[in-house]
Amino acid sequence: MRLKPAPLDLLPILIAIAIALLPLIPNDKHAETVVVYRSHERRASVPMSRDTSFVVDTDIGEWTVRIESGEVFVTEAHCPKRICVGMGRISRPGSAIVCAPGKVAVVIEGGEELDAVTR
Amino acid sequence: MRSRDDNRRMALCALLVAVGAVLWTLEEFIPRPLPWLKPGLANVATVLAMVIVGPVEAILVAVGRVLLGGLLLGRLGSPAFIISMSSAIVAGFAMIIVWKSKVPxxxxxxxxxxxxxxAVAQVFVAGxxxxxxxxxxxxxxxxxxxxxxxxxxIAFLSRAVITRIKKHPNKDISQ
Structure with missing residues (x-):
């Protein structure tokens, strides 16, 4: 056993730094997407990472859905109560904005979904 | 019949297990910001066992010290104990592999x-x-x-111990 530091001692340090950098690798598999459902049918999915807004056709008029800095919300709805607009912004996987009379829902899917207990 | 050498090795292992268990237990009482941020001084016992006695004994010392430490803190069988045990064994094997592979x-x-x-084993078993x-x-x-x-x-501390052992007049324990 050598007792004085050797140049190859840097090898485990470099490997350790490489291991520490592992989480920085972007993982698209876990990327969150906004999925639009219409009458229980999956109609469209939009990545969460990009800021956009799009129009969704519902049974009671059109919805304008906006994705902005990791948050999803309905900006416009053509109905008297506008419950969907009032539902505010959602950002976590598993949360949804639903319009029952319009039979549509936008759901955030993918990402790190929590288990049934914590959700 | 056990030879004198066998007895000496056994006594050394027992001593290292005791040192490791005490270090492991005392370390638990040092305040730290995050639960896993401890220097792992008990690993000194594994390193010393590997260098002074041998690779098989190093694993035995690693297992023994976690077992004894778990007994002292009343953690035997708890998740924290399983994490400590598995990562101590992984660390022991990793060191033996690197040492025996003759990498300079x-x-x-x-x-x-x-x-x-x-650390890697710890976080994955915890995961x-x-x-x-x-x-x-x-x-x-x-x-x-x-x-x-x-x-x-840990290397610095182990080195300090090994150099002192080598200077000792009864230095037949180190290679």
Whole structure:
């Protein structure tokens, strides 16, 4: 056993730094997407990472859905109560904005979904 | 019949298990900001067992000290104990593999290998037992980076012990 530091001692340090950098690798598999459902049918999915807004056709008029800095919300709805607009912004996987009379829902899917207990 | 050499090795192992268990237990009482941020001084016992006695004994010392430490703190069988045990064994094997592979690495490199593999094993076993493996990956930098200075510290301490043993008039225990 050598007792004085050797140049190859840097090898485990470099490997350790490489291991520490592992989480920085972007993982698209876990990327969150906004999925639009219409009458229980999956109609469209939009990545969460990009800021956009799009129009969704519902049974009671059109919805304008906006994705902005990791948050999803309905900006416009053509109905008297506008419950969907009032539902505010959602950002976590598993949360949804639903319009029952319009039979549509936008759901955030993918990402790190929590288990049934914590959700 | 056991030879004198066997008895001496056994006594050395017992001594190292005791030292490791005491270090492991005392370390629990040092305040630290995050539960895994401890230097892992008990690994000194594994390193010394590997150098002074042998690789098989090193694993036995690693297992023995965690077992004894778990007994002292009343943690036998708890998740924390399983994490400690598995990572101590992984670290022991990692150090033995690096040492036996004859890579021209000093005690520092071997000790850092042990500390880093201990940290990685710890976070992954914790990921399997307590939280999800995907969170374990995110915790890697927080666990692995502090392991580097910890490994250097353990190497420094082990080296201090080994040099003193070599100077001792009864130095037949070291190779």
């Amino acid at each position: 690495m000093s005690i520092y490199g071997i000790s850092i290998t042990g500390a880093v593999s201990h 399997l037992l307590i939280f999800s493996p995907s969170i374990a990956i995110k915790l890697l930098p927080l666990v692995v980076i502090p392991a580097i200075p910890a490994g250097i510290l």
